[in-house]
Amino acid sequence: MNPAIARLVGWTLVWLPVCFAVWYFSAPMLAAVMGGVLGWLVSATFPMPVTMTRTGALIDLLLQVPAAMVNGGGQGHMAATISLDTLIYSCGIPLFLALMLALPEVGRRWREIGGGLLVLFGYELVALYVSACYNTVEMLHMIGADTRWLFGLPWNPHLNLLAQTAFALVLPSALAVFLWASFNLAVLTEAMPSARRRFIPDE
Amino acid sequence: MRGDVAGGITAASPCFFHWVTLMLRYAVTYLICLVGLFALETSPWAQSFTVGTWTQFLADMSGGLLQSFDDRVVVQGSSIVNGRTGYAVAIQAGCNGVEAALILAAAILAYPASWSHKLLGMLIGVVAIQLLNVIRIISLYYLGEWSERILTIAHLYVWPGLIIFDALIIFLVWTHWQGVPKHEARLS
Numbered sequence: 001m002n003p004a005i006a007r008l009v010g011w012t013l014v015w016l017p018v019c020f021a022v023w024y025f026s027a028p029m030l031a032a033v034m035g036g037v038l039g040w041l042v043s044a045t046f047p048m049p050v051t052m053t054r055t056g057a058l059i060d061l062l063l064q065v066p067a068a069m070v071n072g073g074g075q076g077h078m079a080a081t082i083s084l085d086t087l088i089y090s091c092g093i094p095l096f097l098a099l100m101l102a103l104p105e106v107g108r109r110w111r112e113i114g115g116g117l118l119v120l121f122g123y124e125l126v127a128l129y130v131s132a133c134y135n136t137v138e139m140l141h142m143i144g145a146d147t148r149w150l151f152g153l154p155w156n157p158h159l160n161l162l163a164q165t166a167f168a169l170v171l172p173s174a175l176a177v178f179l180w181a182s183f184n185l186a187v188l189t190e191a192m193p194s195a196r197r198r199f200i201p202d203e
Numbered sequence: 204m205r206g207d208v209a210g211g212i213t214a215a216s217p218c219f220f221h222w223v224t225l226m227l228r229y230a231v232t233y234l235i236c237l238v239g240l241f242a243l244e245t246s247p248w249a250q251s252f253t254v255g256t257w258t259q260f261l262a263d264m265s266g267g268l269l270q271s272f273d274d275r276v277v278v279q280g281s282s283i284v285n286g287r288t289g290y291a292v293a294i295q296a297g298c299n300g301v302e303a304a305l306i307l308a309a310a311i312l313a314y315p316a317s318w319s320h321k322l323l324g325m326l327i328g329v330v331a332i333q334l335l336n337v338i339r340i341i342s343l344y345y346l347g348e349w350s351e352r353i354l355t356i357a358h359l360y361v362w363p364g365l366i367i368f369d370a371l372i373i374f375l376v377w378t379h380w381q382g383v384p385k386h387e388a389r390l391s
Contacts (some may be wrong), residue, residue: 002379009372016368020361087360095364161245169297170241173367174306185226188375 004187011102019094019101024087027057030121031086035059038084038128046136049077059084061132069145078143082135088168089127092176093120099180103187116179123175127167134163229313236309244305253301261333262294265340276344283344292344300336300366304329307370316381324377328370335369 031054039052042061051062061084064077100106100113138160141147181188243249258281266278277286284291311324339362347354 002376005372005375005379008375012368016364024356024360085359091360091364095368099368158245158247161250162241165241165245165297165302169363170302170306173363176364177367177371 008099008102012098015098015101016094019097023090023094023097027087027090030090030124031057031059034086034121034125034128037125038132041125041129042132046132057086059086059128061136063136063139065140065143065145069140070143080139080143082132082139084128084131084135086124086128089131089172090120090124092123092171092173093117095173096120096176096180099176100183103184109183112183116183119179120175123171127171130163130167134160229315233309233313236312237306240305240309241302244301250296253296253299257301258294258296258299261299261337261340265294265337265344268337269341269344283340285348288348290348292340292347294340298336298340300332300339303336303366303370304332306367307332307374310370310374311377314378320377320381324373324381328373328377331373332366332369335366339366 035052035054038059039050042050042052046063048066049064051064053060053062061082063080063082065080067074067076067078070078096116097113100109100116103109106113137147244253262278262281262283266276266283269276269283270278275285275287277284279291281295282291282293307328308325311321311328314321316324343354343358343362346357
C-alpha cells in the first residue's frame with residue numbers, strides 16, 4: 001500500500017474512536033438545536049398542527065391529522081407520531097473529523113474543519129426535514145389519506161425509497177467523505193500517480 | 204506549498220483552468236453515475252434482487268460462517284437465529300452493502316481510466332466491501348446478543364461510517380495501483 005494511504009488509514013483509525021465519543025456524547029446538545037429549528041420549519045410548512053418533543057437525540061413529531069383527510073373520515077383529528085433519530089443523520093461527523101485530523105498540518109486547517117462541520121450540520125437539518133416529510137407522506141398513504149396535496153408531491157413508492165436511501169442511508173456517511181475529498185484535492189492529487197498524470201496537465 | 208491546489212498548480216498558473224475543468228468533469232460524471240446507479244437500485248426489479256436474492260445470499264453466507272464455529276446458529280429466511288435462546292438478527296434492505304458498493308462503483312466509473320482497470324476495480328471493490336459487510340453482520344449478531352444498546356450504536360452509527368471508509372480506501376488504493384506503470388507494479 002502507498003505509504004501516504006497507509007498513514008491516512010492508520011491515523012484515521014486512531015482518531016475515529018475519539019471523534020465518535022465526542023460526537024456521541026454531545027449529540028443531545030446538537031439535537032436540541034436541530035430540534036428547535038426543525039420544530040419551527042415543520043410548524044411553518046406542514047398543513048396540520050404538529051407538536052415536537054425531544055428525548056436525548058430522539059425527536060418525536062406528534063401530528064394531528066384531520067379525520068376529514070382520510071377516506072370515510074369525519075370530524076376531529078387522528079394523532080400520529082413520527083420518530084426521528086438525529087444520530088442517523090449526523091453520523092458522518094466523526095468520520096469527517098477523523099479524516100481531517102489524520103492529515104498533516106491540521107493546525108492550519110481549522111477553517112476547513114469548521115466549514116465542513118457547518119455543511120454537515122446543515123445537511124442534518126435538511127435530512128431531518130426531508131425524513132419528516134417522507135415519513136408523514138408514507139404514514140398518510142397507509143391510513144388512506146389523499147397524499148396528492150402534501151408538499152406538492154404524490155406518494156410514490158420508488159421516490160419514497162430513493163429519498164430514504166439517499167438521506168438516511170447513503171449521504172450521512174458519504175457526504176463526510178465527499179467533503180473531505182473536496183478539501184484535500186491537492187493531497188489526493190499529489191499522493192496518486194494516476195491522479196497526477198490525469199489531472200495535472202503539464203505532467 | 205500553501206496556496207497550491209494540486210501538484211504545484213496555483214490559481215495563477217496557466218493550467219489552472221484546465222485542472223479545474225478536469226476536476227469539475229470528474230465531479231459531474233461522478234454525480235451522474237451515482238444518481239443513475241441509485242435510481243436503478245431503487246427500481247422494483249432491482250429491489251427484488253438486492254432485497255430478495257442478494258440479502259438471502261448474504262444471510263446464508265454469514266450464517267454458514269457462524270455455524271462453522273458456533274453450533275447454536277440457525278439461518279431462517281434472511282434472519283440469523285440463536286437456536287437455543289431464539290435471539291435473531293434480520294438482514295434487511297440497507298444492510299446488504301449494496302449502497303456502499305454503488306458509491307465506490309460510481310467513483311471508479313467516473314474516473315479517467317481504461318475499462319479493464321475500471322471493471323477489475325469494481326469487481327475487487329465490491330468483493331472487499333461485501334467481505335467487510337459479512338464481518339459487520341457477524342459482529343452485529345454477537346453484539347446484539349450482548350447488549351441491544353450496543354447493537355443500535357454499532358449498527359446505525361459506527362458501521363455505516365466504517366463501510367464508507369472502506370470504500371474510500373479501496374478507491375485510493377485502486378487509483379494508486381492503476382496509475383503505476385506495469386513494470387513497477389510487477390517489481391513491487
